Amino acid sequence: MDFNSSEPAAGQALAEQPVAGQTFAAEPVVGPRSEDELPDSATAAVKVVIVGGFGVGKTTLVGAVSEIRPLTTEETMTQAGVGVDDTLGIERKTSTTVAMDFGRISLNKELVLYLFGTPGQQRFWFLWNGLFDGALGAVVLVDTRRLEVSFDVIGRLEERGVPFVVAVNSFPDAPTYPVEELRGALDLPPEVPIVNCDARLRTSSRDVLMTLMHYLHGLAAAGT
Amino acid sequence: MSAAGQEWEDESPERLYVITGGRTGAADTFSLDLVTLIVAKTSPRPGAQPEHAAIMRLCHSPLSVAELSAYLKLPVSVVTVLLGDLLADGRVVARAPVPPAELPDRSLIEAVIHGLQQL
Numbered sequence: 001m002d003f004n005s006s007e008p009a010a011g012q013a014l015a016e017q018p019v020a021g022q023t024f025a026a027e028p029v030v031g032p033r034s035e036d037e038l039p040d041s042a043t044a045a046v047k048v049v050i051v052g053g054f055g056v057g058k059t060t061l062v063g064a065v066s067e068i069r070p071l072t073t074e075e076t077m078t079q080a081g082v083g084v085d086d087t088l089g090i091e092r093k094t095s096t097t098v099a100m101d102f103g104r105i106s107l108n109k110e111l112v113l114y115l116f117g118t119p120g121q122q123r124f125w126f127l128w129n130g131l132f133d134g135a136l137g138a139v140v141l142v143d144t145r146r147l148e149v150s151f152d153v154i155g156r157l158e159e160r161g162v163p164f165v166v167a168v169n170s171f172p173d174a175p176t177y178p179v180e181e182l183r184g185a186l187d188l189p190p191e192v193p194i195v196n197c198d199a200r201l202r203t204s205s206r207d208v209l210m211t212l213m214h215y216l217h218g219l220a221a222a223g224t
Numbered sequence: 225m226s227a228a229g230q231e232w233e234d235e236s237p238e239r240l241y242v243i244t245g246g247r248t249g250a251a252d253t254f255s256l257d258l259v260t261l262i263v264a265k266t267s268p269r270p271g272a273q274p275e276h277a278a279i280m281r282l283c284h285s286p287l288s289v290a291e292l293s294a295y296l297k298l299p300v301s302v303v304t305v306l307l308g309d310l311l312a313d314g315r316v317v318a319r320a321p322v323p324p325a326e327l328p329d330r331s332l333i334e335a336v337i338h339g340l341q342q343l
Contacts, residue, residue: 029278031295037285038261044322045259045288046336065343071294073258075301102290107339111332114259114288130300134257134321136336206343213337220330 036068041109048212049131050117051157052141053149057169057199058117059101061141064205066103066115074099075127098124100131115209120153128160137212138164141199142182144174150186165193165215167208243275243298244305256304261286261319269315275306276315283316 050058063070075098098119105113118127120140132138138157142150150166157164166188170176177185179194188194193211198204263286268277275296282295289307293300310316322332 029282029296031282032287032291038287040263040285042261042286043319045261045319046322046332047257047259071291073290073293074297074299102294104288104291105339105343107336107342111335111339112259112261112288113336113339114290116258116290130258134259136333202343206340210337210340213333213340217330217333217337220333 032068038106038112039109042106042112043110045112045114047114047116047131047135048209049135049138049162050115050141051120051138051153052117052169053120053143053146056141056143056146056149058141061139061167061169061197061199061205061208062101062103062115062117064200064202065105065209067106068104070101070103070117072099072101098127100127120149122152122156125156128156132160132162135162137216138162139208139212140164140166142166142168142186143171144168144177144182145171147185154186154188163212163216163219165195165208165212167195167197167199167211169199170196240299240302243273244302247305256289256307256318257321258290258300259288259321261288261321262292262307262316263287263319264316266315276310279303279306279310280315286319 050061052058059070100116100118102114102116105115107113116131118124118131140150140153140157154164154166166182166186168182179196182188182194183190183192193215195208195211197208262279262283264280264283266280268280272280275298278296279292282292287295289300289303292307293303296303298306307316307318311318322329
């Protein structure tokens, strides 16, 4: 064995693989792991949007149910989409791109569900156009310590006609309210489901998606 | 230079401009959704633009536009332009997402519910 070798051990070499590239051409593109590849039978995809304020647990929820490690896609703020005033309104933010985390669930051989987490603040609504077009529905993830973000989001979803359910992420130090009190506080119509969840748990996050799907099924059955 | 100018420099728009040949996203051609699945029909052509070749390699199995954007580390709007080229040349095919309409379809929702139950 050559103790003086400058070659890194195999494990080290793996750990030093580039993870975040700034220049495209300089680095090889790392694609999905082979076990993350979709079968060729995958012919159709649907999407659900998880929307909420920063730190409310969107990515946690996505990661809890996703079959792949959540990925990040970035969208650029264009001058056409956002006025100068809006850009200046982002305090101390120097980036002009916004990241969206997303995950994936293969529902069967043909059908794939994608879950996108997107920030709820008004200044990020420029992301919503491509995101909500064709989306089955949305989950509004709520932190009871910061309900104010949810008001705007709920109003905006109602305007766009996007069906949604409200999921309250149970943070240990967050105050808990009876569901009906929250419904009043958020000014939600009686038919919109509100559920409590722990976004860290697969079963709990899955149940949130189930609640949305049963709600959508009811809407479809009612022909609304 | 204003703070706003600084932002753009940080994001290196020149690089993105070069990759797309100065074209911006959402050109008339194809309507690509974040979850449109892209599949390569052929191998990358020798001498193809590196970004085109990278897409072709990634799409040997179906991959959504969003996943392509994530793996290529390029904005969705840029990926869309590149895919437009490849679609026009018939080098990749797009499997459109469902539902294209506003109304959720009951049987589709039932398929989703059934799939989630397997989790």
